[in-house]
Amino acid sequence: MNQAAFVRTRLQARFGPAAALIGLVGVLLLVVGCFLPWAGFAGFPGKMLNTAPGGSRLYVLLLALFGVLFRLDWPGRARALRGASTFALVITMLTVLFIAYAGGGLVNLGTGAYVALAGVVLYYLGAQSLPEDDVVAPVRELPDGRWRVLIETLLVVGVAVGALIIFVIGLGLPTASVADGPDHRLGGAISLNDLTNESQFLCFLLFVCGAMLALSRLGLVASVGAMTKKHSRVLVAAALMSAVVFPFTQGGNGYSLRIAASIGVFAAAAVGLNIVVGLAGLLDLGYIAFFGVGAYFAAIFSGSVTSVIDMHLPFGLVILLGAAISGVFGLLLGAPTLRLRGDYLAIVTLGFGEIFRITVNNLDGSAGPSLTNGPNGISNIPDLTLPGGFNFGENHLLFGVDLPFQANYYWLEIILIAVVMTAFLRLAESRIGRAWVAIREDEVAAAATGINTTRLKLLAFVLGATLAGAAGTVNAHVVKVAAPDSFTFMESALLLAAVILGGMGTVPGALLGATVLYLLPEKLRFLQDLRLLVFGIVLVLIMRLRPEGLVPSKRRAREFHEPGGGADALSAPPGHRGTA
């Protein structure tokens, strides 16, 4: 960190006056380079051959557009330019490397690649040599006027639609196909062929990160964020609409809808866990077990041929009962343990998660009573049917579009998320939600102000368990199987990571975290065996660099970044140390 700042000071001293000029020349070169072919051969993914920019070239071109800031004196421009140019540099270099690899050497690079490389390096140098910003970018507001509300509303709708577009593009980019020719492996683990095939997704991801970083350093993200707060109903409606129309954008591709539905389940569970962890501050390390209770309940009572109980309850009843039973488990576990300190709760929930997994693994008739079919789990859960004769397992024609059956489950997930989200938002704004936050911040102080901490903590815990149970019943129908392998400690850890990565205590955070954590392993197959390793390292890095998560609540961000705002020097929260 300090070294980077030092290098920057040197650069500023040497190139300072000419920084904007260097940068502009670089941007011009880069734009020209983007309209020239980068690859001298056909076959590289992402349209590198012709003159119309596509794939990585388009991303670099868009990042180059931030170059106009060299001529504008906006607050925060130096930091924004540094962000945009760094990501443009990384994307360009990666793409050139991939093309060189796929083409078998540097000879196959097109002229555009060289021009763009030269341009992006100058762009980067120019941005690094710019003098520091004097002021931090402020949160802007639109000027008062007749059109203000309309423009704000359109911007807010644009946020939702933009998120949909990013998601659709990201999902649509190819994953590793069957490699042709001999594969090379990096460090014995990473397949370079897969990496080349997936480079587009990687570059797209880098582009989104770079653009968001630059925009947020200009203060635009915060400004639009303030508008979404003001027009939160518009945002919710627009987001819901975007989510509902998503299947129509997929052109009958059932696979991507299945992924989207799985993300939905994962996200619903993450939002539920966010009530427990994000709002009430209770660390639940066995949350997946409550999810599993619901899933197994649905699996057993939905008429699967592999279930020992031959009973087919209607779906609505299954959801309600599954959620209720899961809630009862939460109550039984929470009631005696919630008066304990936080760390003990963590270990008890962890223990419960393990007990659940071991139990469903053993109830196969040999090590215990026959109920769950042991390690094989209960499979072949039949498709859902609604009373009107609507079968979830069939394709349906809607508005002239033939939708694969996965769309039905996808929409079911959307309803589930909507319910969980509503519960979360209504609770967070309520007296109960404020009490939870008070308990999270300082339990002793909360109790002193008359909050019944034990009862409220129990409420959060049971509610979280109930929502997880409901999500579990739905998920059993989506994946059509309930098996012990899906309910390991690693799953609980992943859910927790989704909440933390996204930002504790916020709904968009949990949704974003769940999407990213689910999609990355699906999309970055080239990592293969290293996925978990990368995951672990990322977890550590996030805690170090951005512990409040990607979409933090205001309060959390303050807690992590203001000196003295957090706990004392030895990491215990203030209230826990008073009587030592």
Add this chain to the structure above:
Amino acid sequence: MDLFLQQLVNGTVLGATYGLVALGYTMVYGIVQLINFAHGEIFMLGGFGALTTFLALPTGTPTAVLLPMMLLGGVIVSVTVAVLMERFAYRPLRGAPRLAPLITALGVSIALQELVRNFYPEAKSARNFPQLVDPNRQFSLGGDVTINAPSLLTVVVAVVGMVTLSTYVRRSRTGRAMQATAQDPDTARLMGINTDRLIVTAFVLGAALAAVAGVAQGLRFGQVDFRMGFLTGIKAFTAAVLGGIGNISGAVLGGFTLGLVEVMATQYAPEPFAGGAWKDAWAFVVLIIVLVFRPTGLLGERVAARA
């Protein structure tokens, strides 16, 4: 009766491992209130460090040289990783809210497991560990009750380690400084105690004991596995909580208690809940019961005042 006594012995052996690992949890927790989830991985790395040492030494080295060298190798690996982990993962987070270091610990734990799995040669499944101490050599403890050589070694090493540690913490200057820091870090610092160094010391001591346990585990089962730290880690933490976390004698007591409970439940639990398939479940059931009726653990008086 012999069966019961035999299970008592088996439980003690199991408990010795838990106790050794639990000491690391309890010491770190006592000072920084951090559940170091990655401590189980330190235990695992001890086993792998010893294996590496074994493979590096020329064949034909006498066991009397080999065994101490392996122990030393395991300890060096574990201690190095623990110190690096403290320096680069946990120390920057001091002052952050409680959840942050816990999640970091989770990440470190996953990363260490995966590092071994991916980059240690042929470690994707269990690797054979040299059976230097013959497991078929049985010692009679009266009647039909026996204990085999590696198990006896485990217990002996564990007891020596525990006694040394508790003497060190009670008698030495550093040890008393640790106790002072655990009681009240701010006052301890005012008294001129270098808390940063003490925290490192706690990590080092814990890692050394965990490494010893890891080597003992390898000798006893004849294999080491990148997964072996996870469950042992969780159970050792359970043992620490059971004994009253932050309390050194408590960790030892908790370890032995947990080991005995696991073995006895496997043997005597009502059908069909007996047998190896249920033993882990029983360990956690006991934990929950103990926490409900004695939330501060068996010896946890001192910590109770702080809650």
